[in-house]
Amino acid sequence: xxxxxxxxxxxxxxxxxxxxxxxxxxxxxxxxxxxxxxxxxxxxxxxxxxxxxxxxxxxxxxxxxxxxxxxxxxxxxxxxxxxxxxxxxxxxxxxxxxxxxxxxxxxxxxxxxxxxxxxxxxxxxxxxxxxxxxxxxxxxxxxxxxxxxxxxxxxxxxxxxxxxxxxxxxxxxxxxxxxxxxxxxxxxxxxxxxxxxxxxxxxxxxxxxxxxxxxxxxxxxxxxxxxxxxxxx
Amino acid sequence: xxxxxxxxxxxxxxxxxxxxxxxxxxxxxxxxxxxxxxxxxxxxxxxxxxxxxxxxxxxxxxxxxxxxxxxxxxxxxxxxxxxxxxxxxxxxxxxxxxxxxxxxxxxxxxxxxxxxxxxxxxxxxxxxxxxxxxxxxxxxxxxxxxxxxxxxxxxxxxxxxxxxxxxxxxxxxxxxxxxxxxxxxxxxxxxxxxxxxxxxxxxxxxxxxxxxxxxxxxxxxxxxxxxxxxxxxxxxxxxxxxxxxxxxxxxxxxxxxxxxxxxxxxxxxxxxxxxxxxxxxxxxxxxxxxxxxxxxxxxxxxxxxxxxxxxxxxxxxxxxxxxxxxxxxxxxxxxxxxxxxxxxxxxxxxxxxxxxxxxxxxxxxxxxxxxxxxxxxxxxxxxxxxxxxxxxxxxxxx
Amino acid sequence: xxxxxxxxxxxxxxxxxxxxxxxxxxxxxxxxxxxxxxxxxxxxxxxxxxxxxxxxxxxxxxxxxxxxxxxxxxxxxxxxxxxxxxxxxxxxxxxxxxxxxxxxxxxxxxxxxxxxxxxxxxxxxxxxxxxxxxxxxxxxxxxxxxxxxxxxxxxxxxxxxxxxxxxxxxxxxxxxxxxxxxxxxxxxxxxxxxxxxxxxxxxxxxxxxxxxxxxxxxxxxxxxxxxxxxxxxxxxxxxxxxxxxxxxxxxxxxxxxxxxxxxxxxxxxxxxxxxxxxxxxxxxxxxxxxxxxxxxxxxxxxxxxxxxxxxxxxxxxxxxxxxxxxx
Numbered sequence: 001x002x003x004x005x006x007x008x009x010x011x012x013x014x015x016x017x018x019x020x021x022x023x024x025x026x027x028x029x030x031x032x033x034x035x036x037x038x039x040x041x042x043x044x045x046x047x048x049x050x051x052x053x054x055x056x057x058x059x060x061x062x063x064x065x066x067x068x069x070x071x072x073x074x075x076x077x078x079x080x081x082x083x084x085x086x087x088x089x090x091x092x093x094x095x096x097x098x099x100x101x102x103x104x105x106x107x108x109x110x111x112x113x114x115x116x117x118x119x120x121x122x123x124x125x126x127x128x129x130x131x132x133x134x135x136x137x138x139x140x141x142x143x144x145x146x147x148x149x150x151x152x153x154x155x156x157x158x159x160x161x162x163x164x165x166x167x168x169x170x171x172x173x174x175x176x177x178x179x180x181x182x183x184x185x186x187x188x189x190x191x192x193x194x195x196x197x198x199x200x201x202x203x204x205x206x207x208x209x210x211x212x213x214x215x216x217x218x219x220x221x222x223x224x225x226x227x228x229x230x231x232x233x
Numbered sequence: 234x235x236x237x238x239x240x241x242x243x244x245x246x247x248x249x250x251x252x253x254x255x256x257x258x259x260x261x262x263x264x265x266x267x268x269x270x271x272x273x274x275x276x277x278x279x280x281x282x283x284x285x286x287x288x289x290x291x292x293x294x295x296x297x298x299x300x301x302x303x304x305x306x307x308x309x310x311x312x313x314x315x316x317x318x319x320x321x322x323x324x325x326x327x328x329x330x331x332x333x334x335x336x337x338x339x340x341x342x343x344x345x346x347x348x349x350x351x352x353x354x355x356x357x358x359x360x361x362x363x364x365x366x367x368x369x370x371x372x373x374x375x376x377x378x379x380x381x382x383x384x385x386x387x388x389x390x391x392x393x394x395x396x397x398x399x400x401x402x403x404x405x406x407x408x409x410x411x412x413x414x415x416x417x418x419x420x421x422x423x424x425x426x427x428x429x430x431x432x433x434x435x436x437x438x439x440x441x442x443x444x445x446x447x448x449x450x451x452x453x454x455x456x457x458x459x460x461x462x463x464x465x466x467x468x469x470x471x472x473x474x475x476x477x478x479x480x481x482x483x484x485x486x487x488x489x490x491x492x493x494x495x496x497x498x499x500x501x502x503x504x505x506x507x508x509x510x511x512x513x514x515x516x517x518x519x520x521x522x523x524x525x526x527x528x529x530x531x532x533x534x535x536x537x538x539x540x541x542x543x544x545x546x547x548x549x550x551x552x553x554x555x556x557x558x559x560x561x562x563x564x565x566x567x568x569x570x571x572x573x574x575x576x577x578x579x580x581x582x583x584x585x586x587x588x589x590x591x592x593x594x595x596x597x598x599x600x601x602x603x604x605x606x607x608x609x610x611x612x613x614x615x616x617x618x619x620x621x622x623x624x625x626x627x628x629x630x631x
Numbered sequence: 632x633x634x635x636x637x638x639x640x641x642x643x644x645x646x647x648x649x650x651x652x653x654x655x656x657x658x659x660x661x662x663x664x665x666x667x668x669x670x671x672x673x674x675x676x677x678x679x680x681x682x683x684x685x686x687x688x689x690x691x692x693x694x695x696x697x698x699x700x701x702x703x704x705x706x707x708x709x710x711x712x713x714x715x716x717x718x719x720x721x722x723x724x725x726x727x728x729x730x731x732x733x734x735x736x737x738x739x740x741x742x743x744x745x746x747x748x749x750x751x752x753x754x755x756x757x758x759x760x761x762x763x764x765x766x767x768x769x770x771x772x773x774x775x776x777x778x779x780x781x782x783x784x785x786x787x788x789x790x791x792x793x794x795x796x797x798x799x800x801x802x803x804x805x806x807x808x809x810x811x812x813x814x815x816x817x818x819x820x821x822x823x824x825x826x827x828x829x830x831x832x833x834x835x836x837x838x839x840x841x842x843x844x845x846x847x848x849x850x851x852x853x854x855x856x857x858x859x860x861x862x863x864x865x866x867x868x869x870x871x872x873x874x875x876x877x878x879x880x881x882x883x884x885x886x887x888x889x890x891x892x893x894x895x896x897x898x899x900x901x902x903x904x905x906x907x908x909x910x911x912x913x914x915x916x917x918x919x920x921x922x923x924x925x926x927x928x929x930x931x932x933x934x935x936x937x938x939x940x941x942x943x944x945x946x947x948x949x950x951x952x953x954x955x956x957x958x
Contacts, residue, residue, distance in 0.1 A: 025916050025938045027897070047265075053277040053316040054265035101347060124666055125938070154334075154345040155258050156302075162342060165256050187878060187897050205260055205282040227879075229810060229834055229852070230792065232668055232919070233710065233726055233750045233768065 025129055026184040027231040028122045029224045032073045032081070034192065036220030038089065040065040043215065046096055048208040056096045058146070059212035062107065063093040069218065073117055081117040085138065085176075086110075102207070104149025111142025113176050130190075136178040140198060144170045146206055165206060172212075174200030182222060190222040259284040259337040261291070263346035264316075266333060271354045272325055276307070277318045278335030278346060286339040288312050293319055295333035297326070297583045300348060303544055304332070305582060323582050327356030359631050360590040361576075363612075366406055367626035379600035380613070382423040384430050386443055390604060390611075393420035393432065401626075403606060408624075416448050421506070422465035422474055426488055433474055435459035438486055452491045454484060462505035466516040468538055473516050475499055476507055485538070500543045501532050508561030508603075510568050512581045514538065517568055519549055520559040529559045529572075535581075550577050550586045560603040562610065569610050571603045576610070576629060592627060657914075658943040660690050661697075667935035668919050669711040673718045676926035679933055680721060681941050682709035687723055687733070692924065692933075692943065704731035704740050711754045711765075720777070724751030724765055732763075732780065742780040747773060753795045758802045762819065766793030772807045774819070784822045788815050795837045800844045804864065808835035814849055814859075816867065826867045830857045837920075839885045839892065846870070850880035850894055875902075882921045886930065893932050895921045903930050903946060910949035914939060 044060040067089030073081040089109040094102040119134035151164040180194030196216045203210055264277035276293045291312065296304035307319045325331070331353060335346040380392045388403045391411065396418045398411040422433040430441040437453040454460075463477030473496065475483030481499040486492070499518065507521030507530070519533040531549040536542070551559065551572050561570035568579035574592040579585075598614040605611070610629040662683040669682035678698055680689045685708055687701040707726035714721050714735060721733040730744040730751060749769030756763055756777065763775040772786040772793055791810030798805055798819075805817045814835055816826040833852035840847055845862040858871040880896035890906040895918030903910040910930070916938035924931040929945040936942065 027917070027937075050279065051277075051316045052264070052267055052275070052318050053262075053279045054267065055262055055279070152262070152347060153260055155342055156345075157342045159341065162258060165260065205256055208262060208279065208281070230768070232666075233752070 025124075026187050026224075028075075028228040030075045030226035030228065031224070032071075032075075033223045033225065034069070034071040034073070034085075034220055035223075036069045036071070036192075036194065036218040038065075038067045038069060038087070038216045038218040040089070040214050040216030042091070043213045044211075048210075050208065053208075055208045056099045056101055057209050058094070058102050058105075058107075058207035059091070059209050059214075061094050061096040061102065062091040063095055065089055065091045065214060065216070067109075069220075071115065073115065078121045079118055081119060083115050083117070085113045085115045087113065087140075087142070100150065101152060102148070102150075106147050106149075108145045108147075109142055109172075110145075111140050111172070113138045113140040115176075130184040132182040134178075134180050134182065136176070136180070136196075138176055139173070140176045140200060141171065141173045142200075144168075144172050144202060144204075146170070146204070148206065152206060168204050168206040170202050170204040172200040172202035174198060174211075180218075184222075184224065187227065188224055190224065192220055192222055194218045194220075255285075256282045257285050258282075258342050259286075259288055259339065259344050261335045261337045261344055261346045263293075263333065263335040263349050266331075266349055266351040267318075268320075269351060269354065271327065271356055273321045274325065274331070274351060274353070275318055275320050276333050276335070276349075277316065279316045280314065280337060283314070284339065286341070288337055288339060290338040291317065291336065293333050293335055294345070295321070295331060297329055297331055297585050298547070299332045299350075300334075301332070301584070303584070325353040326580070326583060326585075326587075327353055327358060329353050329585075358587070360588075361629055361631040362590050363576075363592050363627045363629050365625070366628050367624065380602040381417075381420045382432075383602065383604045384423045384425050385604070385606050386425055386428070386430070390606060391430070391443070392602070392613075393417045393423060412446055414448065419461040421461065421463055421477070422472070424465070424467040424472055426467060426470065426472075431472060431486075431488065433460075433463070433465060433472075435461070438472070451486075452493065454486075454493050464507040464509040464518055464521070466509045466511040466518075468511050468514050468516055471538065473536060473538070476503065476518070476521065477505055479503055483536075496538075497536075497541045497543055499534070500545070501534055502530065504530055508559065508570060510561065510563035512563055512566065512568060515581065517546070517563075517579070517581075519561060519570060533579075547584050547586055550588065551575075558598070558601060560601050560612075562603045562605045564605045564608045564610065569603060569605070571601060571612055573598070590629070592629075594627075596625070598625075657948060658695060659939070660688075660695055660941045660943075662688065662940045665940050666919075666937045667941050669709055669723070670920050670922055670933050670935045670941055671712045671714045671721075672922060672925055672933065673714050674716050674925065675718075676924040676931075678718075679941070679943075680712050680714055681935070682712050682723065682725070684708055685725065685727075687712055687721060689721075689735075692926070699735075699738055701733050701738060704733065704743065705729060710750070710752055713755045715756045715760045716758055717760060720756060720760065722754050722756055722763055724754040724767070726750050728767070730754060730763070730765055730775075732777070744775065744780060744782075746782050747771070749792075752793060755796055755798055757798045757819070758800060762798070762802075764796045764798060764805050764807075766796040766807055766809075768792045770809070770811075772796055772805070772815075772817075774805065774822070786815070786817055786822070786824070788824055788827070789813065791834075794835060797838050797840055799840045799861075800842055804840075804844075804861075806838050806840065806847055808838045808849060808851075810834040812851070814838060814847070816847075816861070816864065818864075825864055826861075828857075828859055828867060828869070830869050830872060831855060834879075836880060836896075837882045837884075839883050841885045841889065842887045843889065846885070848883055848885055848892055850883040850896070852879040854878060854880055854896075856880065856883065856894060876900075881917070881919055882935075884922050884932075886923045887925070891930065893921050893923060893930075895934060899936075901932065901934055901944065901949070903932065903949065905930075907955070908951055908953040910946045910951055912944060912949040914942070 042059045048055050048057050069087040071085040073083035075081045091107040115138035117134050117136045146168045148166045155162040176198045178194050178196035182192040184190040199213045201211050260282035262279045266274050268275040292308040294304040307322050334348050337344045380394050383392045389400050391400045397413045416434045420432045431438045438451045440449045460477045465474030470488045472486045481503050483496050504521030507518050509518050516536040531552045533546045559572045576589040577586045578589050601614040613626045615624045664684050671680045685705040689699040709723045709725040712723045721735040724730045732741040747767050749767040751767040754765045763777045766772045770789045774784040776783050789809040793809050795808040807815045812831045814828040831851040835851040838849045847859040847861050850856050855874050860870040861867045878898040883894040885892045893903045895901050897917045899914045901912045916936040920935035922933050931945040933943045
């Protein structure tokens with residue numbers, strides 16, 4: 001995680017420095033499309049406790065999350081943009097000392113999140129001509145697809161062979177909050193970095209987590225469309 | 234409608250159109266074991282999916298063996314929904330690793346959750362002790378070589394040995410000759426029921442009245458081949474016998490009906506002189522040796538008359554040893570086998586053999602015989618060597 | 632190892648900024664605002680008028696000295712200015728929807744016109760000094776009698792903002808460019824619409840007549856430059872259309888020499904195109920307006936930028952690209 005952050009920051013310095021004097025000053029636009037690569041971690045207790053029942057958590061013991069997101073935002077107001085975010089994540093590398101229930105299992109999460117972004121006002125002259133600071137919030141709904149590596153159950157039937165459940169598709173829903181920085185490199189392209197926190201509820205028959213929280217770091221590019229034709233008035 | 238709106242609708246539809254999970258059979262998770270004390274532990278579980286079929290039973294199977302479907306069962310009262318917890322139904326043995334799985338039973342399937350292990354607290358294991366009670370020659374006119382079987386009535390234990398019947402008084406600690414009878418030749422199986430002794434000889438049981446010292450022949454096993462060196466045990470009013478020369482067949486003799494019925498054959502290999510006992514209405518067969526290799530067998534089996542089923546249990550803790558020196562019997566709650574100064578106790582609840590106190594003996598024991606009287610175990614051995622006869626007996630108790 | 636490579640690249644990028652092409656050898660004029668929309672030369676190119684916020688400043692093009700400043704005429708930013716051929720009148724229009732006619736010599740307001748509802752984006756005085764044409768965000772172009780300071784005709788054919796209005800060199804025609812992608816040509820005398828030129832695929836930002844009046848050149852957000860043959864005003868045809876890059880082209884100006892024109896746009900590239908080659912200079916900011924200096928010393932242009940104020944440069948500072956290499 002630290003190495004990734006360092007690489008991301010260095011990349012930003014490179015691109016920022018290249019864009020400082022070498023490209024034209026940007027004009028405002030209405031539509032931004034964001035494409036982002038994400039890395040993240042889950043937060044929470046390693047064990048699920050329900051009454052006296054104790055079981056290792058699936059999500060909180062997954063060590064690797066990465067994925068991509070695609071977001072479309074329309075600027076309605078000088079401080080507000082509205083849009084939708086589609087996120088595709090995968091999580092793997094389950095580890096918990098002394099346990100192997102979900103070892104080797106993988107999760108793919110697809111979610112969609114209507115988003116409202118509160119951002120700094122576009123300026124013609126200062127750092128907020130190219131730069132933008134933003135906060136986003138929105139509900140999330142998605143599908144978590146689990147593929148087990150080891151069977152969790154042993155189902156015995158005297159007559160026929162019984163297939164053991166190894167996959168599960170579970171709907172999750174929750175809230176996402178992001179903070180981020182954008183920087184326009186040209187009139188058309190920019191880069192951004194974002195930190196997000198997600199909280200989701202989920203129910204499944206193959207694991208005992210009923211919620212999961214993750215924080216994610218993303219870096220991506222922005223494509224800027226629908227420039228303001230009336231930009232100078 | 235704009236392109237963007239169509240894309241959004243498509244995305245939402247794709248995400249939401251995946252079928253929700255409906256699993257046909259119940260699914261149960263075994264939770265971690267909690268509240269472990271020196272005598273007990275609490276098991277927890279959660280039924281995450283009830284399935285499409287009615288649940289008949291749920292609970293836990295546990296014991297000292299991994300993935301043992303014949304382990305100790307604890308059942309829920311009623312059918313719980315979701316999380317349930319039960320405490321162990323037997324006292325834990327100290328310093329052991331235990332395995333537990335939750336289970337849910339329907340008419341056609343049983344679902345087990347993951348196996349969880351836990352360790353009981355360390356503690357003192359009572360090994361018992363041996364005491365020498367007889368150590369002298371035996372003055373008689375007959376040969377006292379090997380004991381085919383023994384039985385105890387009140388405070389007297391009787392030994393059938395090579396056509397003769399001897400008895401030992403636990404009060405006076407003395408032996409005496411009772412009678413000689415050809416029926417007592419190869420009297421490998423003898424059990425006491427309602428004050429009478431039932432002794433198997435060749436192909437029939439003989440009822441022996443210890444008061445009148447008379448034998449009464451009972452119905453014959455419908456079998457042309459005479460059976461010697463077989464094994465048998467009493468459960469309620471039935472005597473289960475089998476094995477011996479060249480056969481794995483088994484029968485039960487119903488004492489109250491004086492009738493025979495064949496039961497499931499012994500699934501292990503054929504053998505002779507296997508030791509046997511019964512505890513809690515379950516019969517056990519172990520040891521014995523085959524005819525050609527003359528080395529002791531270490532597999533150990535139990536028979537459940539309720540379902541006419543043989544189940545293999547934990548092997549004897551001795552392998553391929555000399556055939557004549559392995560003997561066994563049982564007290565009310567435990568089985569025992571003895572080999573060359575080593576005593577092993579069988580715990581039928583946990584299906585585990587444990588080593589007990591060693592016999593402090595430096596003699597070569599001839600034809601040892603193990604028998605139980607109430608909660609004591611007796612080991613008797615004799616040897617006829619040139620003109621020297623010696624006779625020795627120990628008692629083991631906890 | 633990768634970490635070090637990344638850091639090294641970052642440092643090199645920062646350092647290389649010191650060696651990037653800066654705006655050296657460019658004459659710049661001191662203005663309050665760095666974002667300028669309107670500029671205009673006097674007839675002989677000795678002075679340059681610059682719309683600086685809500686004032687107009689006039690500088691000497693030789694000494695860059697501020698010659699005059701026209702204040703208190705506008706309440707908001709001035710977007711377009713023009714100076715009469717005889718250099719006596721200055722007109723300005725802007726965000727306050729007001730056109731101010733100034734006495735350029737005596738620095739006083741001759742009249743202030745508030746006939747238009749929208750923001751005034753473009754103004755031009757006719758070559759004979761009798762008329763004024765203006766366009767704005769109300770989609771209309773207005774023809775004023777300059778002496779009477781009154782509207783004599785409103786042209787309402789456009790359906791979007793008017794971005795540029797120009798008189799032909801002989802003063803007989805008016806061309807209007809609009810966000811509706813159309814260029815309209817009107818006859819001044821009859822007020823008649825004699826041609827609607829279609830060819831651009833997005834907003835038309837600027838138009839310029841050739842000095843002989845036979846051509847009209849236009850540029851727009853579609854990154855295209857279209858040359859129109861208007862030698863026969865009743866049979867105006869598209870002579871040439873070419874796409875240059877991907878960015879909006881915001882300003883274009885014909886030079887007195889036939890076939891030479893200059894343009895600039897959002898990508899910060901100043902380009903002077905001649906029949907045999909082109910001169911190119913990349914600056915750090917978008918170009919809002921480009922005008923040839925009427926003085927015939929080199930090919931010299933004044934450029935109003937978004938962020939660098941107003942600069943003047945000539946071909947000595949620009950890279951030459953010979954068209955013959957590509958034949």
